[in-house]
Amino acid sequence: MALADQFDGFLIDLDGVVWIGREPVPGAAEALRTLLEGGKEIVFVTNNSVRQPGEYAEQLRESGIEATDDRVITAGAATARLAAERVGAGGTAYVIGAPGFKETVAATGLALLDGDAARSAGAVVVSGHREFDYAELLTATFALRAGASLFGTSRDPTLPMPGGAWPGTGATLAAVETASGKTAEIGGKPERHLFEQARGLIADAGRVAMVGDRLASDIEGGRRAGLATILVLSGASSRAEAEAADPLPDHTIVDLAGLLS
Ligand SMILES: [Mg+2]
Helix, strand or coil: CCHHHHCCEEEECCECCCEECCEECCCHHHHHHHHHHCCCEEEEEECCCCCCHHHHHHHHHHCCCCCCHHHEEEHHHHHHHHHHHHHCCCCEEEEECCHHHHHHHHCCCCEECCHHHHHHCCEEEECCCCCCCHHHHHHHHHHHHCCCEEEECCCCCEECCCCCCEECHHHHHHHHHHHHCCCCEECCCCCHHHHHHHHHHCCCCCCEEEEECCHHHHHHHHHHCCCEEEEECCCCCCHHHHHHCCCCCCEEECCHHHHHC
């Protein structure tokens, strides 16, 4: 019996599982197509918040995987919603993140501030991006010391990329937390917000597994959400790290194709 036969649905991470940067993980698309053709429910869950959920869905469709826009949940969307709930209607935010993430936060109704005005923002919302600089850190620090609430999409230290890991949101967030003395509330994995949204989409499926490449976010988050956990070794975690994990993932497979064997 294939491992996939034990489950009706899957929450599937993207980076390090389906692709690494722009490069597809070999066999992943074929495995996902087989699962979908077999009637399995799939929701894609990513801590990557550089782009909007629909853009990741488009990238999946380009790989031949049937994924509607609402079947992708990003930590960016979960965190933006969390910040908007906490700050309330008419609230303001200073966002450190890529343009797509700023759009995601603005779409919740929070008014985005910039420059000196941002020092009085009600929330600082952080997601790692390649143009992060000292001026952003300075503005965030002033806003937070003046009373803003701090939110982050994840604490992932790195992002798997071709040629080696790049600094992730956790690295950027650590700078903001260190300078401000505040601790962020996290919207992405392993916290519950993203899992609750994803799980809600497959309410009919009794047996659901979280499949991801990172122990601290995918496996720990899945476990906390009450899901079975499946670690893939195609991304952030080595086999040695998998075997040393406490608690262990329920299953460890080399890549997504391992679900079918
Ligand atoms: Mg990943």
